[in-house]
Amino acid sequence: MRRFLASLRFAASGIAQGVRNERNMRIHLIAAAAVVLLAIWLDIRPVEWAVLLALCGLVISLELVNTAVERVVDLVSPERHPLAKAAKDAAAGGVLVAAMFAAAAGLIVLGPPLWHKLQELFGL
Numbered sequence: 280m281r282r283f284l285a286s287l288r289f290a291a292s293g294i295a296q297g298v299r300n301e302r303n304m305r306i307h308l309i310a311a312a313a314v315v316l317l318a319i320w321l322d323i324r325p326v327e328w329a330v331l332l333a334l335c336g337l338v339i340s341l342e343l344v345n346t347a348v349e350r351v352v353d354l355v356s357p358e359r360h361p362l363a364k365a366a367k368d369a370a371a372g373g374v375l376v377a378a379m380f381a382a383a384a385g386l387i388v389l390g391p392p393l394w395h396k397l398q399e400l401f402g403l
């Protein structure tokens with residue numbers, strides 16, 4: 280049990296470091312918070328919540344993995360190297376792909392009810 284709690288502490292510390300040091304991580308967190316607030320306001324269905332939360336979690340997790348790849352590459356290859364570039368660029372590409380699909384899913388789920396709500400509010 281103590282080892283499990285210690286591993287949770289290490290994981291929490293990794294998340295905190297990512298938030299402190301990575302600007303992109305803070306952008307993803309702000310985007311996730313905006314999605315959650317919008318979803319509450321629009322009162323979306325449970326299955327829609329599940330999709331949006333899973334995708335927000337995926338993007339934030341991949342950003343942490345990207346940070347880990349950057350740290351390891353900087354450790355093993357402080358000098359420039361084509362493989363170091365390939366590793367960092369692939370990790371960054373992974374985050375970008377997930378973020379683009381998450382944004383598309385967000386538009387599909389939140390777009391129609393948001394449009395409906397705006398029509399109601401402004402009598403469009």
Ligand SMILES: Nc1ncnc2c1ncn2[C@@H]1O[C@H](COP(=O)(O)OP(=O)(O)OP(=O)(O)O)[C@@H](O)[C@H]1O
Binds near residue numbers: 356357360363367
């Ligand atoms: N050791 C290296 N060898 C070759 N190219 C590198 C190396 N380090 C970084 N690069 C290139 O420079 C880009 C930016 O690298 P950098 O380490 O600044 O990461 P970053 O994506 O800007 O992340 P962050 O700003 O969060 O540290 C990488 O995506 C890669 O293309």
